[in-house]
Amino acid sequence: MEKFDVIVVGAGTGGCLTAKTLAKAGLKVCMIDRKEEQNIGDKVCGDAIGKHHFDNIGIAHPSGPELDQIIEGIKVYSPDMQTEVNVKGEGVHGYLVNRLLFGQRLVKEAKNAGVILIDKTVVTEPLIKNRYVVGVSVKDLKTEEKRELSSKVVVDASGHAAVLRKKLPAEFGIENEVKDEDVEVCYREIREIKEPIDEPGFCKIYLDLKRVPGGYYWIFPKSPTTINVGLGVAMTEGFPNPKDLYNELILSMPMFKDSKVLTGGGGLVPTRRPISPMVGNGIIIIGDAACQVNPIHGGGIGSSMMGGVKAANVIIDAIKNDDVSREAFWSYTGMFMEAYGAKQAGLDIFRMLLQRLNNEEMNYGMSHHLITDDDLLKTSMGEDLKLNITEKTGRLFKGLGCLSLLKKLNTTAKLMKEVKELYRNYPSSPEGLNDWETKVNQVFENAKNL
Numbered sequence: 001m002e003k004f005d006v007i008v009v010g011a012g013t014g015g016c017l018t019a020k021t022l023a024k025a026g027l028k029v030c031m032i033d034r035k036e037e038q039n040i041g042d043k044v045c046g047d048a049i050g051k052h053h054f055d056n057i058g059i060a061h062p063s064g065p066e067l068d069q070i071i072e073g074i075k076v077y078s079p080d081m082q083t084e085v086n087v088k089g090e091g092v093h094g095y096l097v098n099r100l101l102f103g104q105r106l107v108k109e110a111k112n113a114g115v116i117l118i119d120k121t122v123v124t125e126p127l128i129k130n131r132y133v134v135g136v137s138v139k140d141l142k143t144e145e146k147r148e149l150s151s152k153v154v155v156d157a158s159g160h161a162a163v164l165r166k167k168l169p170a171e172f173g174i175e176n177e178v179k180d181e182d183v184e185v186c187y188r189e190i191r192e193i194k195e196p197i198d199e200p201g202f203c204k205i206y207l208d209l210k211r212v213p214g215g216y217y218w219i220f221p222k223s224p225t226t227i228n229v230g231l232g233v234a235m236t237e238g239f240p241n242p243k244d245l246y247n248e249l250i251l252s253m254p255m256f257k258d259s260k261v262l263t264g265g266g267g268l269v270p271t272r273r274p275i276s277p278m279v280g281n282g283i284i285i286i287g288d289a290a291c292q293v294n295p296i297h298g299g300g301i302g303s304s305m306m307g308g309v310k311a312a313n314v315i316i317d318a319i320k321n322d323d324v325s326r327e328a329f330w331s332y333t334g335m336f337m338e339a340y341g342a343k344q345a346g347l348d349i350f351r352m353l354l355q356r357l358n359n360e361e362m363n364y365g366m367s368h369h370l371i372t373d374d375d376l377l378k379t380s381m382g383e384d385l386k387l388n389i390t391e392k393t394g395r396l397f398k399g400l401g402c403l404s405l406l407k408k409l410n411t412t413a414k415l416m417k418e419v420k421e422l423y424r425n426y427p428s429s430p431e432g433l434n435d436w437e438t439k440v441n442q443v444f445e446n447a448k449n450l
């Protein structure tokens with residue numbers, strides 16, 4: 001049986017950064033992906049990444065053919081299209097990338113660091129021995145041959161598929177399933193339009209809770225005439241087919257008249273707080289497989305790379321100390337929660353409120369700027385939700401019969417603060433987990449009952 005120090009399952013954005021960091025430390029690393037090497041990176045995605053991720057992770061910013069468009073800001077539109085929230089500033093500066101070329105760059109960097117890529121090979125399940133993950137079973141899609149690969153540590157970076165996480169026995173104490181209601185199901189196309197779009201430097205997000213329940217539709221320019229356009233809906237009972245909805249809602253927009261589709265497809269993204277814990281004996285879970293995605297906008301490229309680098313650093317120490325137990329990896333979950341998970345947990349509570357509002361409430365809230373444009377940016381960056389509720393707004397909303405919306409917003413802001421505090425204080429050892437989970441569950445129960 002082939003043996004490695006670490007097997008990374010999935011060569012997406014998270015997997016590549018994990019594998020590269022491990023190989024640079026001198027470990028023998030293999031990275032497995034079901035796709036053929038030349039297609040790795042080609043994913044149905046909004047293709048948008050914040051600039052800050054490149055600085056924080058320490059990788060080169062996209063340039064040349066990898067860079068499609070520089071993004072200066074985001075505009076969010078109310079369901080009645082009467083209010084435009086303009087989110088600008090350092091925090092939202094970013095890029096629309098050519099997803100395939102970006103992915104190919106990351107694979108190349110990993111390989112240059114010494115990672116052995118095994119492509120066109122599907123991982124089917126974890127190998128478990130004496131309560132440790134000790135490798136994976138794989139099937140070569142070129143030859144149909146099945147084999148086993150062994151390693152000291154396995155990283156599940158298989159994205160939403162979470163092929164290993166879903167198959168871990170209960171004794172690992174890792175959440176196997178993510179609820180459907182916490183997943184967005186999306187349909188997206190890249191289209192060439194006839195007339196150049198106004199403001200190609202702005203990503204536009206449209207809210208319509210009646211027609212696009214629990215999600216939004218987006219128009220992200222890749223150039224003045226090439227548009228990444230799609231929509232996502234929450235996978236709650238009876239959710240509409242996103243492709244039908246796309247055809248009806250998006251293709252009827254005047255800007256898409258006589259446009260040409262370059263590529264299209266569907267995708268799933270988990271939009272909730274991260275799983276807890278993200279570690280077990282011999283295994284660490286990162287990226288979408290660990291739900292490391294922003295629950296509000298569904299962006300997860302940057303956080304998957306950040307999660308991957310942090311996981312790699314914990315693995316390097318664990319292998320050095322010859323201890324790859326759950327306890328040895330334990331600090332990873334807390335480290336991630338501190339850096340990003342706490343913000344996700346807060347935004348998850350906010351998402352739960354937003355998904356339950358109706359269009360009228362959303363229109364009222366946005367037109368009266370209950371959250372200012374600046375504060376919306378700060379909230380999305382992880383700061384506490386600050387509400388712009390004056391005595392005058394209170395009187396106005398009472399008159400409109402919308403006072404309950406203000407109350408719900410106030411309670412949501414309080415719960416967001418509470419849950420962030422809990423996530424920032426993730427238990428430093430497995431012993432504290434039960435107590436922590438009880439407190440977290442209570443906050444989410446309160447949010448559900450709003």
Ligand SMILES: Cc1cc2nc3c(=O)[nH]c(=O)nc-3n(C[C@H](O)[C@H](O)[C@H](O)COP(=O)(O)OP(=O)(O)OC[C@H]3O[C@@H](n4cnc5c(N)ncnc54)[C@H](O)[C@@H]3O)c2cc1C
Nearest residue numbers: 010012013014034046047048123159267287288299300301
């Ligand atoms: C429609 C849509 C729009 C999005 N828009 C944005 C956006 O604009 N900005 C943003 O930041 N994020 C966006 N996201 C989220 C983003 O794509 C993910 O968060 C990010 O790609 C996560 O990276 P990852 O490495 O965890 O997983 P992935 O990038 O999904 O990589 C997982 C890899 O694992 C491989 N794999 C899966 N199963 C197996 C298996 N059994 N065996 C072997 N290999 C396997 C896959 O082939 C894949 O290469 C969007 C997602 C969707 C669905």
